[in-house]
Amino acid sequence: MINFQNKTKSFLDFVTMFVQIVLNTTLAFLAVIITCLLIKELIGFAELVNSDQVNQYHIFLERILVFFIYFEFISMIVKYFKESYHFPMRYFLYIGITAMVRLVIVDHEEAEKTLMYAFVILILIISYFILNFTPRERPEKYTIQKK
Structure with missing residues (x-):
């Protein structure tokens, strides 16, 4: 029984490592593509x-x-590799806020849509504010104790 558990654990470790390698390779490739798009935007400027x-x-x-959206995605990918394969939530909020501001600037003919976009921006900013004031580590009473 113990031998089966060891084999299962080693197989799961292999699968996890393989998927992590595929994910890292794909993200690196995506970073190269987004960098090319960023350079294209600079040329467009x-x-x-x-x-x-x-x-x-x-x-x-x-x-x-659009340039800043590309820039934020590249920054998020760099942070992913620097922070031990973890995407910081604040980068998703940055990208969301920037994308919504872009929509307000580009699509502002209908007042209802613009008001809705502004409301979404407000929600994202409140989320960012809450995220900054929340402790990064969970208190001990909320962590699961391993036996």
């Missing part, structure tokens, strides 16, 4: 500044916010 559309601030702001 240069073209936009030199074009006749420089006075259309909606286009410029939209491009800046």
